Amino acid sequence: MFKLLDSAVPVACWSCSIGHNDSTLFCPHCSKIQPPPGGDYFSVFGLEPRLNLDLPALEHEFHRLSRRLHPDRFARAEENEKQWSLADTALLNDAYRTLKDPLRRTEYLLKLLGAEIDAGQESKEEKVARTPADLLEEVFELNMQLEEMRAARSSGNADAALEVALEQAKRKFSGLLVAVDDDLGDAWRAWDDGDIAARQAAQKKMVALLDRRRYLSNLVRDVTEVLGA
Amino acid sequence: MAEVRVVGIDLGTTNSLVATMEGDTPFVIPGVDGSNLVPSVVALDPISAQGGRPTVTVGNSARKALIQTPERVIYSVKRLMGRGLQEIQDELKLFPFHLAGDVEEGEVPRIQLGELRFTPPEISAYILRQLKRNAERFFGSPVTQAVITVPAYFNDAQRQATKDAGRMAGLDVLRLVNEPTAAALAYGLDRAKEGTIAVYDLGGGTFDISILKLRDGIFEVQSTNGDTHLGGDDIDNLLLAIALNEIHAEHGVDLRLHPGAVQAVRKAAIEAKILLSAEAAAHFDIELPNGDRYQREIPRAVFELLIEPVLKRTEGPCKQALVDAGITPEQIDEVVLVGGSTRIPAVRQLVDDLFHLGARGKRPHTELNPDEVVALGAAVQADILSGASKSTEEMLLLDVTPLSLGIEALGGTVARIIQRNSTIPASATEHFTTGVDGQTNVAIHVLQGERELAADCRSLARFDLKGIPPMSAGLPRIEVKFLIDADGILHVTAREQRSGQAAQIEVKPTYGLTDEQVESMILDSFDNAEADFAKRLLIEARNEAETILAAVERAPESAAWALLTGDEQRIIYAARDVLKTIKQDEDAAAIRNATLALDQATRRFAELMMEAAVSSALTGKTMKSAGEDLAEAVTAPHAMAAAEFK
Numbered sequence: 001m002f003k004l005l006d007s008a009v010p011v012a013c014w015s016c017s018i019g020h021n022d023s024t025l026f027c028p029h030c031s032k033i034q035p036p037p038g039g040d041y042f043s044v045f046g047l048e049p050r051l052n053l054d055l056p057a058l059e060h061e062f063h064r065l066s067r068r069l070h071p072d073r074f075a076r077a078e079e080n081e082k083q084w085s086l087a088d089t090a091l092l093n094d095a096y097r098t099l100k101d102p103l104r105r106t107e108y109l110l111k112l113l114g115a116e117i118d119a120g121q122e123s124k125e126e127k128v129a130r131t132p133a134d135l136l137e138e139v140f141e142l143n144m145q146l147e148e149m150r151a152a153r154s155s156g157n158a159d160a161a162l163e164v165a166l167e168q169a170k171r172k173f174s175g176l177l178v179a180v181d182d183d184l185g186d187a188w189r190a191w192d193d194g195d196i197a198a199r200q201a202a203q204k205k206m207v208a209l210l211d212r213r214r215y216l217s218n219l220v221r222d223v224t225e226v227l228g229a
Numbered sequence: 230m231a232e233v234r235v236v237g238i239d240l241g242t243t244n245s246l247v248a249t250m251e252g253d254t255p256f257v258i259p260g261v262d263g264s265n266l267v268p269s270v271v272a273l274d275p276i277s278a279q280g281g282r283p284t285v286t287v288g289n290s291a292r293k294a295l296i297q298t299p300e301r302v303i304y305s306v307k308r309l310m311g312r313g314l315q316e317i318q319d320e321l322k323l324f325p326f327h328l329a330g331d332v333e334e335g336e337v338p339r340i341q342l343g344e345l346r347f348t349p350p351e352i353s354a355y356i357l358r359q360l361k362r363n364a365e366r367f368f369g370s371p372v373t374q375a376v377i378t379v380p381a382y383f384n385d386a387q388r389q390a391t392k393d394a395g396r397m398a399g400l401d402v403l404r405l406v407n408e409p410t411a412a413a414l415a416y417g418l419d420r421a422k423e424g425t426i427a428v429y430d431l432g433g434g435t436f437d438i439s440i441l442k443l444r445d446g447i448f449e450v451q452s453t454n455g456d457t458h459l460g461g462d463d464i465d466n467l468l469l470a471i472a473l474n475e476i477h478a479e480h481g482v483d484l485r486l487h488p489g490a491v492q493a494v495r496k497a498a499i500e501a502k503i504l505l506s507a508e509a510a511a512h513f514d515i516e517l518p519n520g521d522r523y524q525r526e527i528p529r530a531v532f533e534l535l536i537e538p539v540l541k542r543t544e545g546p547c548k549q550a551l552v553d554a555g556i557t558p559e560q561i562d563e564v565v566l567v568g569g570s571t572r573i574p575a576v577r578q579l580v581d582d583l584f585h586l587g588a589r590g591k592r593p594h595t596e597l598n599p600d601e602v603v604a605l606g607a608a609v610q611a612d613i614l615s616g617a618s619k620s621t622e623e624m625l626l627l628d629v630t631p632l633s634l635g636i637e638a639l640g641g642t643v644a645r646i647i648q649r650n651s652t653i654p655a656s657a658t659e660h661f662t663t664g665v666d667g668q669t670n671v672a673i674h675v676l677q678g679e680r681e682l683a684a685d686c687r688s689l690a691r692f693d694l695k696g697i698p699p700m701s702a703g704l705p706r707i708e709v710k711f712l713i714d715a716d717g718i719l720h721v722t723a724r725e726q727r728s729g730q731a732a733q734i735e736v737k738p739t740y741g742l743t744d745e746q747v748e749s750m751i752l753d754s755f756d757n758a759e760a761d762f763a764k765r766l767l768i769e770a771r772n773e774a775e776t777i778l779a780a781v782e783r784a785p786e787s788a789a790w791a792l793l794t795g796d797e798q799r800i801i802y803a804a805r806d807v808l809k810t811i812k813q814d815e816d817a818a819a820i821r822n823a824t825l826a827l828d829q830a831t832r833r834f835a836e837l838m839m840e841a842a843v844s845s846a847l848t849g850k851t852m853k854s855a856g857e858d859l860a861e862a863v864t865a866p867h868a869m870a871a872a873e874f875k
Contacts, residue, residue, distance in 0.1 A: 063447050067625055071654065071715045075403050075614035090654035090712055097651055 014080070025069065025088055033069065036087045040112060041095035049109055051188035053099060062096045103213070106184065106206055109191075115207050132212055135176075142169050142219065149226050163227065170223045173216055180213045235374045235403060235615045236364045237607025239411075240353060240391065242307040242460060243433030243569065245269050246604035247360040249367075253620030255415065255608035257601050258367045260288065260359075266600060267363070268292045271355045273301040273343045287359040296496075299325050299488040301343040305462055306356075308434045309349040310394075311387030313740045314338050325488040337742050350390045350742065351750050354397035358752055361398060369769060375400045376611040378603050379717075380435040381407035382455030382546075382631045384677050385689050386740040388717050393747045403614050405716040408432070409439035410628050411606030412567040413448055415597055417624075424562035425451075427550075429580050429593070430603075431543060432568035434460040438547045440554040440561070446623035452553035452650045453631045454546035461502075461570040463539050468498035471535075472513055472523065480521045490518060505532050506572045533575045540579050547583050553650050558584045564593040571599050627652050630713050637674035637683040646711060649679065656712040660726075667699040671707060675719070692721055698728045763817065770820040774812045777827055781805050789837035797833060804830040 012019050016030035025044070027034055042049045045061050067073070069092055074085040098104045131139050145165055152159045187209060191202040237255070239246045244266040248257045257265040272291035274284035275298060286294070295302045303326050309317050317328065317338045329339040329346040339346040357377075364372045377400075379391050388405055395402035406414075409428035416426075422443050430437040437455035441448055472494050477483050484490045494515055501511035505527065513525040551558060561584050570576060581587045597605065612621045629650045635643035636659065646657040661671050671694040678686030697705050706726040713719055742750070781801060784790050790798070804827040811823045 063445065066447065066627060070625055070627075072404070072610075072613055072625060073616070076616065086654050086712070086714055087656075089715075090656040093652040093655050094657075097655075 025065070025092075033074070033081055033084050033088065035084050036091050041098050041108060044092055044095040045099070049112065050192045051102075051106060051109060052192050053105070055100060058096070058100060062092070062100075065092050102184075103210070106188070106210060110203060110206060110210070113203060115203065132215060135215075138169075138172075139219070142166075142173075142223070145169070146222060146226050153226075166223055166227055170220060170227065173219050173223070177213065177216045177220060180209055180216060184209050184213070233374060233615075234364070234368055234370070234372055235376060235611035236360075236372055237411075237604055237609070237611040238357065238360055238375050238377045239408070239601075239604035239607055240307065240356065240377055240379075240394075241269055241433060241603075242305050242435065242462065243269060244600060245356050245360055246601060247364050248601075248604040248608035249364065250608045250612040250618065250621075253618070255605040255612075257604055258364050260363045261366070262289060264289065267356065267359055268304070269307065269356050270295065270302060270304040271306070271342075271352050272298070272303075273345060275301065275343075285355050287355050295492045296489050298343075299492050302326075303340060303342055303347075303352055305434055306340075306349050306352040308458070308462070309338070309340070310353065311384065311390035311740055312338075312349075325491060337740070337746075348742065348750070350394040350747075351397060351752075353391070353394035354750070354752055357394055357398035357400060361400060369766065373399065373401055374403050374611075376404045376406055376607045376614065377402055378408045378411050378607050379405050380430075380432075380455060380457055381409050381437040381439050381453040381628075382435070382457050383407075383717070384457075384632055384687055385717070385719050386687075387457065389741050392716070392718070393742055393750075396747055397750050397752055399752065402716075404610060405718075406607055406610045406626070407437070407439065407450075407453065407628055407631075407717075408435075408603045409437045409453070409565075409567060410441065410448065410450060410626060411604075411610060412565055412597075412602045413439070413441050413443075413606070414609040414624070414626060415602045415606035416565055416594060417443055417448060422563075425554075425556065425560055426563045426565060427547075427561045427584060428565045428567060429543070429547070429571065430455075430567035431570040431576060432460050433570070434458070434462045436460060436543050436546065438543070438550045440550050440556070447625050447627060449627045449652070450629045450650075451556075452550045453629055454550040454553070455631070456542060456546060459539070459542055460568070464502055464536050464570070464573075465495060465498050467535055467539070468502060468527075468532075469495050472498060472515070472525070475525065476515075476517065476523050480517055480519070480523065482517050482519060482521070484517075487518060501527055502532075503572075505529050506574060529574075536573070536575065540576060543579070544583065559589070563591070565602075566593045566595050567599050567602055569600050571595070628715075628717070629653060630655060630717055632677045632687075633679055634689075634711060634713065634719065635676045635678070635683075635686065637676060641683045642681060643676055643678075643683050643686055647713060651713075653713050653717060654715055656710060658708060658710050661694070661707045661709060662703050663697065663700070663705050664702055666702050668702065668705075669697045669699055670695050671697065673709065675711070675721070689719060692723075694723050697725055700727070766817040767815060767820070770817040770824070771812060774808055774820055774824050777824055777831075778805065778808060778812075781827065781831065784831075784834065787838060789834060792837050793834055801827070801830045801834065 011021075011034075013027040013030060013032065013034065015032040016027060018027070018029040020028050020034075024037055025034060026032065037043070040049065044065075045058060047053070066089070069085055069089045071082065071085045071089060074082050077085070098108045145162060149159065149162050149166060152162065184206065187202045187206045191199050191206070194202060234249065236258075237248045239248075246257050246265060246267065248255055250256075259265050260267055267288040268291070270288065270291040272286050272294040274286060285291075291302060292304075295304070305324065308320055312320070314328075314333075314336070321328065327341050329341045337348045337350075339348050340352070357375075361372050361375075375395060377391055377395055379388055383391070391405060392402050409430045412428050412430065413426060423445075425440065425442050428437070428439045428441070430439075435455065435457050436459040437453065439453040440451045442451055443449075469491070473484055473491070476494075484494060497513055497515055501513060504511040508529070510526055510528045511532075513523060513527070515523045517523055551561075564580060564584050564586060566577070566580065571580075577593065580593055586593060609621060609624070610626065612618050613624055613626070616622070630647065630653050631649060633645050633649040634647040634657070635645045638644040646659055647655050661673065663671060673692040673694065674683065675689045675692065676683055676686035677689050680686050692709075694707055694709070697707065704727070707723055708726050709721060709723045711719060711721055784801070793801075804823070808820075808823040808827050811819050814820070
């Protein structure tokens with residue numbers, strides 16, 4: 001995994017042999033491209049880890065670095081520089097893709113900090129086991145309605161009342177999703193501005209919120225799928 | 230030696246083109262026949278059976294052979310690139326060519342052409358070699374580097390097959406560029422555009438939709454989607470099927486048993502299709518082998534009803550691309566139409582509806598010829614890569630991978646490691662371990678596609694990680710790095726982290742040729758390329774010399790000659806005598822230099838002539854360049870030929 005903090009171990013530039021900090025993409029002395037640095041995604045953009053990011057500034061920096069690093073700029077360079085351009089640009093793209101999306105960014109930071117986050121697919125049983133306690137009743141009812149709707153659809157019957165109920169459920173869960181996002185925003189601020197204790201509390205909260213969010217968005221997706229069928 | 234040229238190539242299903250950039254203008258390089266389009270048709274010469282290597286023809290001449298010797302001709306080979314045996318068998322139901330009899334599952338299928346067999350990349354290599362020759366003839370110097378376009382929705386195997394074809398043709402493929410993105414480059418060149426554009430590309434055999442954001446010269450693809458199995462060919466086949474069925478029913482002739490006759494009907498179907506874009510109706514009038522005539526009118530309304538299911542298939546990919554880009558149709562500022570099939574009015578209507586263009590007072594862009602725009606864009610990308618030009622130095626293309634990359638997990642499911650529409654180059658690192666004590670091998674199955682089950686995705690390759698130090702089960706930690714490069718092609722490296730050993734990887738591509746196979750298929754002529762080229766260069770240099778010598782012989786007849794001083798006339802004659810002598814040698818470069826010297830010596834004479842003949846606007850030019858200005862087209866085989874002294 002990537003290191004959270006820049007290591008200050010100096011590395012000699014392959015071209016001019018002058019030592020530099022290893023989290024740099026270009027040699028500060030001769031400007032030549034360097035092999036992929038060891039820092040985290042934030043350091044690619046010269047940022048400290050944080051959750052509230054200035055997205056237009058991030059995009060601007062992404063474009064600026066792309067212009068310098070992209071393999072198109074090294075089409076006629078030596079083989080080693082070509083390889084580093086490819087690896088550095090992949091790192092830049094991976095970093096930008098992760099940081100520009102608020103959820104990926106949050107998951108990434110939490111993973112950096114050692115949290116176990118499972119973003120993968122899960123079985124039905126796991127899903128039931130993880131249903132948030134405050135939603136148990138509603139989710140149970142929603143699942144019944146979804147089953148009924150699927151059955152109605154496959155036998156060619158339209159059930160207007162059921163459709164209305166599902167639309168209602170969709171609105172409700174979408175609303176809950178927005179609430180989770182608001183809470184996440186609060187947790188971001190708490191982490192960005194807090195001391196060590198505040199950060200740890202925020203991390204815990206974010207892990208739980210991401211879990212809840214994933215659950216809710218899967219629900220909304222299922223309902224949308226059935227309604228749109 | 231001049232700078233190394235990088236050309237842009239559109240290797241199309243129906244037609245192929247080669248283009249370059251001069252200053253800030255991209256243009257298509259015409260062939261010997263003056264045509265910009267080289268039909269993607271390859272024919273095996275009948276005489277080549279007499280031992281030795283086959284003689285092949287490419288383009289218009291090959292297309293003519295289609296009716297006389299259909300069993301020795303192949304077209305639309307792009308639809309077969311990078312495909313497996315089963316896929317090709319399905320595809321070939323629509324085409325008159327056949328698989329070689331002895332192909333086994335897991336091999337790259339070969340097509341039987343006369344008495345010989347070729348893999349799809351070899352056929353494509355012949356087309357590429359023709360384009361390479363056209364460019365060399367135009368520049369008068371060897372061309373070895375190229376940018377080649379591919380459908381955005383091409384998978385890894387199809388991309389690799391295209392690169393292999395380039396190598397067989399003696400071309401160093403510096404970049405594969407997605408066709409819709411290339412089109413956007415061509416359109417974005419002359420204006421500093423900002424905004425979101427959609428490129429709708431319906432070609433001969435493939436359909437692509439790409440959504441791009443333009444900003445400060447950066448062309449950032451947001452999403453792409455498509456169908457590598459959908460295009461004008463499908464429309465031709467619909468018309469063809471109607472005609473063949475009706476001929477069978479009404480005249481009792483089953484033309485399917487006569488490949489040459491089928492091709493004649495196909496030609497008529499294509500002509501009818503093209504006509505229907507402009508006219509309200511088209512007519513079939515075909516003479517049958519038994520002397521009967523098959524005549525039928527196809528009103529445009531009937532045609533549109535017929536092709537509606539084909540066109541409808543472009544809707545889904547467009548909608549998905551919008552969803553993936555996270556935008557609504559209203560947020561698309563401009564739509565660019567690419568591919569010959571977008572000339573069909575019903576296609577334009579569909580695009581208008583999809584992106585709500587008319588309702589917003591907008592029209593799709595069709596200013597650049599839809600058959601040429603991809604090649605022009607390839608030339609722009611070639612210019613960017615050669616890094617030599619002011620007009621493209623601010624431009625940068627950031628493309629995406631069209632399909633998600635995954636690895637097969639327990640239970641035959643797919644664990645996705647790089648999502649579709651990720652900007653490339655992109656990478657992902659995964660860790661693997663062993664399941665049994667002392668295990669030294671781990672097999673990884675890599676897939677491409679969006680489906681949940683491995684069986685429904687496309688198998689890319691099976692990697693065998695070997696040489697893992699024997700340890701207890703679960704202890705080894707093998708780090709595998711997957712990297713998709715700027716061409717959209719996957720690379721894999723692996724390392725055992727506890728021992729620090731680089732694990733060996735044995736790659737078995739599911740579809741595709743090994744390096745050795747590609748090496749062995751490099752076109753023979755490439756071996757002789759240097760010798761051939763020198764010969765051609767010499768002939769061209771002598772032709773140029775002849776032209777200018779003839780012009781100088783006629784010079785005294787001109788009134789301008791008398792205006793030269795005696796010294797000036799003597800210098801011209803001296804340069805002429807040098808050229809006459811050197812022309813006998815085998816040294817093309819020396820002949821060119823002597824030609825150039827004579828051209829320089831006649832500079833003032835040319836000026837005087839021009840003043841007399843045309844306007845003073847042409848002063849300061851030599852005879853040669855004045856001739857170029859006077860010549861209408863760049864297609865003139867020799868610029869000098871047009872410099873007539875009359």
